[in-house]
Amino acid sequence: MTERGIASILVVLLAVLPLAVNNQYVLFTLTSAGILIIAAMSLNLLLGYAGQLSLGHVAFFGIGAYVSALCSLGFEFYYGAESPLVVPSQPVWLALIWGIVVAGIFGWIIGKLAFRVRGAYFVILTIGFAQVSRMVALNWVSLTNGPMALNNIPPLSGWLPGYGVVPLSGRVENYYLVLAFGILAYWIISRIVHSRVGRALIALRENESLARSVGIKVTRYLVLATVVSAAMAGGAGAIYAHYVRVIDPDVFLFIYTVTMVIMVMTGGKGTLLGPVIGGLIFGIIPELLRHMVRPELQLILYGVAMILIVFFLPQGIVPALAKLGDRVRRKSKIGKTGVLKDSLTT
């Protein structure tokens, strides 16, 4: 079955789920998982397709959350002049777009800085960026409220048949909202990776010198990928802010980045479905474990899972299953034609 086929079936299943299971807790779990899955998809564009590990991806998520929350609440910006710049409260959807744009701008800056040199430098720079973002959120109290958190963030609004435009604060509405955003994110990434731009990214992941020799401007495409990835993570953060409606500096915690990385690696980096499959697994398992084990133990398991995946399933679940499917298909083909293809060994 093609990736698109599986994705469509998954969408249908997720779409009818609230009709079958009208359980608030299940919907809450899936909605939270869905938001992280969108962030994981954005990470996959960098890690899986361009081959660059961002270990501070949560910074873009958190920036999107804070910017969108602040814009929708209105804020005062003290920049040294006598009177602060007063930004009145913006419509929520406009605020969300601001969250996406600002996160994208930070992605551009980080990309420009890091891709003069790559690999370990990029990892360190992104980790550092996330740490500093958290420090700013904690210390710039006049803007962010510091550890006291930003409260009463308005929910996203939408048009519902029979109600007109209303704030979407219910579990079911938010579930469908996140599902719609998830489909949009998947669709955008799918379009990008199956285009000239995506091919350029894959080329530089596979062999940078060769990519340059055929005229691919590597740095340009890496920066582009970072911008798109950061903007998308920012979007996920903005949705999160309007969903939970409280944001504190803990949105910048390293563990969220780790969760995204694990989702991508488990599902299969560089595949469209990978982050979704990995995301469903690592979005749901912790909820199941929550009542049984302490959070530290859960994180120990995350760390161990990362090591085990590198050792035993380096490609992730989706490619492993695809290979299995291939093998089965090929076996039946061999029965018919007697031709053995030689790519089994890879």
Next chain:
Amino acid sequence: MTVSTPTDLLEVSHVAVRFGGLVAIADMTFSVAPGKIVSLIGPNGAGKTTAFNVITGYLRPSAGRVLFKGRDLTQMSPPEIAELGVVRTFQRTSVFNACTVLESVVTALHLRGTTELLGAILRRASVVAEEQRLHSEAEELLDIAGLSHRADAVAGTLAYGEQRLLALAMALAAKPIMLLLDEPAAGLNPSETQKFMELIRNIRDRGVTVLLVEHDMHMVMSISDRIVVLNNGQMIAGGSPQEIQNNPEVIRAYLGEGLTNVKG
């Protein structure tokens, strides 16, 4: 030493490359006329691959100029140079391991496309048409390289000779005016080498100038229109295969290498 004429496509003049105290190229000057197959030969360490790296922008020379159609390449990056039509292959086999053969060539057709981020996301009719055009161009190139039957194979799984053909097809995809081949026949068996030579002639006859670095002297002598001989990072001779074969200085350089090899 060489008389460069205004019709020369590539002029390498007084190029020097030094790493710290180490001199890779002392003072290199040669030129390549359009429409020819020109081979760079010389003993190991003569600076052939270094010269390739300088011409294609992978290495910045310490001194000297590289003019292609009168434009200086030394301050440009490899992709910019490729855009001008100077395209290379690599000494070690170099393909996109995880991509299929067809995908690899479509990827290498990068310069033949124009789609950018927004176009990719919106995917209007023009973008779809471009994709189709690139795919059919890729199929043509695979046909030229004789790899059509392997279009769906994963590049990393190809046999060695096939990978070299794929690398050539990808270089052609960048629509070179001048093609630099770094030891294309290394590791090929005689019949594969024969096929490769025909392919290179075919490429020249399509109007592409070929600059070749190769150790297989039989291949060099039978295919080249002109040969440039390097030794210790300096050009010591240039001319037709016959002239080179009878040049005393060339013979001395190669004998000299033989002697040091015996000693070492």
Next chain:
Amino acid sequence: MEQLLQHLLNAVVLGGTYALLGIGLTLIFGVMRVANFTHGELYTFGAYMAYALIGPLELNFFVGLAIAVMLGILLGIVIEFMLLRPLQKSDMDTTMLVTIGAWIALQNMELFGWGGVAKSVPHPFPTDPFVIGSVSVAPLRVFVVCVAMVLLVSFYLMINRTTFGIAMRATFQDPEVSSLMGVKINRMFTLTFAIGSGLAASAGALLAPVFVVVPMMGDLVTLKAFAVVILGGLGNIVGATIGGFVLGLAEELGAGYIDSGYRDAMGFILIIAVLLLRPQGLFAPRERTG
């Protein structure tokens, strides 16, 4: 002026331990080509072991520190043997992911075992500071900086004077050639990782009585160690030593004159400055591209 002197003094204390951390990390990178994200956890481990031995187990302070460092070396050997040796042929991204996994697992094991409450390590030094003019320094800090200096000097002697050190530098230059010359790569890697881990653990054990011990302290330390390494140029030992002191100075001055809330952001700011101005590190000659 006095204030500046005080900051400089504090910077030397901090810088010494940062240099220990940076050298260990840069050594592992240079010899093994591994970006080691467990580095901060070895620091944390050293600190907790010092706490356990000197606190609840009531060992002599100096004996406790020494044993804590040895345990750190042991943990390093275990990590190298179990996680890195099987991946010797893998690329840097793969080993990096494994060390990141180990980092997360180790950190949460600390949290699981010790709980989140900060621990303080008792020490035998008088709490009254030495006062010279308007500058004062706690005797404990004097001890820390002296031990750090002794460790730095012994490390340099080892690298430059012993056969092992010379073999290690050869591996630094070119692993393939040195393995042809008979350097046993496996043993070299284990020893390198053990030394790097020992240096990190000793930094942790030394600073444990100065600050407090918490499970999450390794995060910042890993980041700072990398900042030091990037400052000095990846794989440059002298650079990492100087980089350690530069970071210590930047943090002291930043906290003193700009905003104490952003003390820990200084490493990041320095990284950015280096990336912008001298990507090859402050003290490295331009790298060969040939």
